Amino acid sequence: MNASEPHGFLLNLGRAAMLVGVLLAWHVLTATGILPPFFFGTPIKVFYQIWVWFSTGTIWRHLGITLLETLLAFFGGTLLGLILGLWLGLQPTASALLSPYLKAFNSMPRLILAPIFAVWFGLGIWSKVALGISIVFFLVFFNVFHGVREVNPVVLANTRMIGANQRQLLRMVYLPSAMTWVFASLHNAVGMAFVGAVIGEYLGSVKGIGYLILEAEGIFDIDAVLAGVIVLTICAYVLDLIVTAAERHLLRWQAH
Amino acid sequence: MITPAVSLRDVTCAFQPRTRRDTPYTAVRDVSLAIADGEFVSIVGPTGCGKSTILNMIAGLLTPASGTVSVFGTPLSGLNRQAGYMFQADALMPWRNAIQNVMAGLEIRGIPAAECRRQAQDWLQRVGLRTRGEAWLHQLSGGMRKRVALAQILILEPRILLMDEPFGALDVQTRQLMENELLALWSANRKSVVFITHDLEEAISMSDRVVVMSAGPAARPIGEFVIDLPRPRDVAEVRLTPAFLKIHAAIWDTMRDEVLKGYHQHERV
Numbered sequence: 001m002n003a004s005e006p007h008g009f010l011l012n013l014g015r016a017a018m019l020v021g022v023l024l025a026w027h028v029l030t031a032t033g034i035l036p037p038f039f040f041g042t043p044i045k046v047f048y049q050i051w052v053w054f055s056t057g058t059i060w061r062h063l064g065i066t067l068l069e070t071l072l073a074f075f076g077g078t079l080l081g082l083i084l085g086l087w088l089g090l091q092p093t094a095s096a097l098l099s100p101y102l103k104a105f106n107s108m109p110r111l112i113l114a115p116i117f118a119v120w121f122g123l124g125i126w127s128k129v130a131l132g133i134s135i136v137f138f139l140v141f142f143n144v145f146h147g148v149r150e151v152n153p154v155v156l157a158n159t160r161m162i163g164a165n166q167r168q169l170l171r172m173v174y175l176p177s178a179m180t181w182v183f184a185s186l187h188n189a190v191g192m193a194f195v196g197a198v199i200g201e202y203l204g205s206v207k208g209i210g211y212l213i214l215e216a217e218g219i220f221d222i223d224a225v226l227a228g229v230i231v232l233t234i235c236a237y238v239l240d241l242i243v244t245a246a247e248r249h250l251l252r253w254q255a256h
Numbered sequence: 257m258i259t260p261a262v263s264l265r266d267v268t269c270a271f272q273p274r275t276r277r278d279t280p281y282t283a284v285r286d287v288s289l290a291i292a293d294g295e296f297v298s299i300v301g302p303t304g305c306g307k308s309t310i311l312n313m314i315a316g317l318l319t320p321a322s323g324t325v326s327v328f329g330t331p332l333s334g335l336n337r338q339a340g341y342m343f344q345a346d347a348l349m350p351w352r353n354a355i356q357n358v359m360a361g362l363e364i365r366g367i368p369a370a371e372c373r374r375q376a377q378d379w380l381q382r383v384g385l386r387t388r389g390e391a392w393l394h395q396l397s398g399g400m401r402k403r404v405a406l407a408q409i410l411i412l413e414p415r416i417l418l419m420d421e422p423f424g425a426l427d428v429q430t431r432q433l434m435e436n437e438l439l440a441l442w443s444a445n446r447k448s449v450v451f452i453t454h455d456l457e458e459a460i461s462m463s464d465r466v467v468v469m470s471a472g473p474a475a476r477p478i479g480e481f482v483i484d485l486p487r488p489r490d491v492a493e494v495r496l497t498p499a500f501l502k503i504h505a506a507i508w509d510t511m512r513d514e515v516l517k518g519y520h521q522h523e524r525v
Binding site for chain 2: 160161173176255
């Protein structure tokens with residue numbers, strides 16, 4: 001460890017001080033009218049709104065739906081990306097055939113698909129899950145797809161020499177090797193899964209944090225909008241921490 | 257005549273050019289070579305002389321353009337299932353710890369996990385890593401990783417051992433330690449060994465026979481020397497004996513021109 005690196009306790013203290021400082025500045029600026037509270041909200045009202053949501057329990061069915069959509073999109077997209085990335089990575093002919101279309105799909109801003117998904121899957125959770133999957137999938141897929149071609153050829157040859165057949169190679173070499181690239185994309189994927197869910201909810205829903213935010217915006221309740229944003233941010237951050245913990249465990253063989 | 261463990265007859269191997277305008281690169285041409293059961297043979301030669309190509313053909317990783325490779329009298333097709341291959345570079349699976357790497361081959365053969373683990377622990381002990389089974393590879397030194405690789409191969413009891421400059425990346429002391437350990441393991445249970453190296457001293461101190469290759473392209477063996485130094489040998493001590501120096505001088509005499517030739521060819525490219 002670097003000697004000049006701050007101590008753990010001091011570091012956390014500094015971070016907390018930063019948060020308090022920003023909230024304080026927000027409060028002072030809006031209380032004195034330098035920033036109009038109509039556009040910027042006030043921290044006290046925002047946290048009061050969050051408190052009301054959680055104490056009355058009205059938020060749970062919205063938060064539950066948004067989290068469900070996000071998790072389904074996250075796991076569905078990751079799994080599909082991993083499977084298809086591995087498969088196409090190992091099939092030069094199929095990948096050569098499909099590569100221009102995959103690139104076109106990837107460069108297309110997938111949010112424009114939201115209306116189509118709404119028509120196909122209705123206003124329930126599945127249109128949001130589909131949107132989330134369409135975003136997460138490509139993130140994971142391209143990482144795995146390029147990663148498969150970079151599997152260490154010596155490790156591959158060695159594992160073949162000790163007797164592995166194609167299926168055993170997949171399990172013993174390609175899959176564990178692919179986990180490195182999967183995790184490289186998962187941190188982005190967490191945020192993107194939320195984007196899919198919330199954008200889907202903006203475009204048409206009757207439940208979810210996105211719906212809550214949209215509803216508040218409709219009556220110019222900027223405090224509730226910001227409260228929704230903060231709740232979502234905390235959820236995304238917690239999910240990212242879980243991904244980091246899983247990464248630490250599954251990639252514990254790597255030198256740090 | 258006794259069937260040799262490995263025999264190459266008039267083997268040629270060429271690599272396809274990258275672009276259509278280039279001509280194919282012939283790595284080795286008309287190589288004939290036989291390795292007896294239990295014999296330790298080293299192949300030495302200048303860089304780019306196709307030593308590894310020969311080894312890869314014996315392993316079945318490369319298919320010769322013409323000629324035949326036979327293993328215990330049977331023509332080889334596909335991978336050589338009688339052979340263990342020790343690569344020059346790190347070839348272990350980094351997501352497995354030491355003991356999981358050693359037992360990988362048994363696992364592939366479908367042997368129950370408990371039995372795999374028992375045998376792997378036994379082999380770790382034999383290569384001097386009894387307590388390091390749970391270590392990840394990055395926690396082991398270069399020499400230790402080579403021992404794990406050796407155990408991973410020997411646990412499968414191959415009848416032929418193919419080694420491609422296995423100790424090339426190690427420092428001199430570790431290298432001599434590993435050479436002595438390999439000789440000890442080998443003499444306990446004699447297998448045929450084909451050992452590739454560019455280090456003539458390493459070749460002489462370990463082998464029963466040294467084969468000298470010409471410079472590439474279209475390399476071929478240009479000399480064979482029987483090493484009749486008494487065994488067991490200590491690779492560090494045997495290098496100081498007059499008999500060793502005499503053999504060394506004789507082989508170097510054959511090799512020198514080829515090394516220079518190989519050197520100049522690389523310079524031109």
